[in-house]
Amino acid sequence: MNADEFEKxxxxxxxxxxxxxxxxxxxxxxxxxPQRSAAIGVWFIAVPCYFLFCIFMKYYFHFNIGIFDIxxxxxxxxxxxxxxxxxxxxxxxxxxxxxxxxxxxxxTHFSYAPVSRILQISIKLxxxxxxxxxxxxxxxxxFILYAIIENIHHSQIK
Amino acid sequence: xxxxxxxxxxxxxxxxxxxxxxxxDNYFNSIFGYLYQRTGNYSxxxxxxxxxxxxxxxxxxxxxxxxxxxxxxLYRIATNEANQFFRKRKYQPGILEKILDIELLQLTxxxxxxxxxxxxxxxxxxxxxxxxxxxxxPLHYQEVIALRYFENKDNVxxxxxxxxxxxxxxxxxxxxxxxxxxxxxx
Numbered sequence: 490m491n492a493d494e495f496e497k498x499x500x501x502x503x504x505x506x507x508x509x510x511x512x513x514x515x516x517x518x519x520x521x522x523p524q525r526s527a528a529i530g531v532w533f534i535a536v537p538c539y540f541l542f543c544i545f546m547k548y549y550f551h552f553n554i555g556i557f558d559i560x561x562x563x564x565x566x567x568x569x570x571x572x573x574x575x576x577x578x579x580x581x582x583x584x585x586x587x588x589x590x591x592x593x594x595x596x597t598h599f600s601y602a603p604v605s606r607i608l609q610i611s612i613k614l615x616x617x618x619x620x621x622x623x624x625x626x627x628x629x630x631x632f633i634l635y636a637i638i639e640n641i642h643h644s645q646i647k
Numbered sequence: 648x649x650x651x652x653x654x655x656x657x658x659x660x661x662x663x664x665x666x667x668x669x670x671x672d673n674y675f676n677s678i679f680g681y682l683y684q685r686t687g688n689y690s691x692x693x694x695x696x697x698x699x700x701x702x703x704x705x706x707x708x709x710x711x712x713x714x715x716x717x718x719x720x721l722y723r724i725a726t727n728e729a730n731q732f733f734r735k736r737k738y739q740p741g742i743l744e745k746i747l748d749i750e751l752l753q754l755t756x757x758x759x760x761x762x763x764x765x766x767x768x769x770x771x772x773x774x775x776x777x778x779x780x781x782x783x784x785p786l787h788y789q790e791v792i793a794l795r796y797f798e799n800k801d802n803v804x805x806x807x808x809x810x811x812x813x814x815x816x817x818x819x820x821x822x823x824x825x826x827x828x829x830x831x832x833x
Binding site: 490492495496498499500502503504505506605607 | 680759768828832
């Protein structure tokens, strides 16, 4: 192909048309504010993390310092109090679970194309949210697993 | 859109910035098409087109009317966006990222449109080959060839977009085409 032929080839080049389709750029508000979710998530894990830390220090490393006993005793008192029984599961399971949901909503976006029936789920990698989500999830898993094992253990003793 | 209509629209925009939407509706497809054909990437094309219009929106007050269509100005911004990507092989839409971070917004794109456009791109083998080889040329050749043969702009308009004399455009086209031919035939 000489220079003139190539120029003609370029003139007649068939191009993919973008006119037939109007690309839609919608700007949508994230369901939940990511920074706020991360901050709330951190607050929600403060008590369970401290509780878990105290348990480990007291029972596994045998550090018997008063400050560790306060929280352990407080949780055990809450459990025994018939009017406050809901507080300890709320603090150690429900709030971290809310933290998981909040942070998951903050980084996940859904869009649905009805014609092709495609549900697109996209996750924006905001590392702070991912980290808070994972810590919350780990805490919930640890406490639920502990509750299950304890129940099995108790039923076997009975 | 005629030049007179564009002039009226720009005058109206001084008091009502919402009229920018008319420009967006009129030129989005051409600008997106140009960026998509230059990059061959749907998402990148959309980000660049969005950034082009955001920049234009924020700078529209500085636009000086010189009996030249506003589309030339939009093409110039779009060309700079594409060049930024080809220079760094990485694209960072400044204004768009700022908005996404500060306002906590997320751009959503139509999956159907993307699939359709990507299928259409795949069906044009000759175009894809030229597009790929074009990317290997220096930027000053890339922009003139893309505007001339992808967008069918004449030399005068390309000169307006790139703010270069017509003679320079002619010689850039001729040299660029020769280099492109060598790459395509290799």
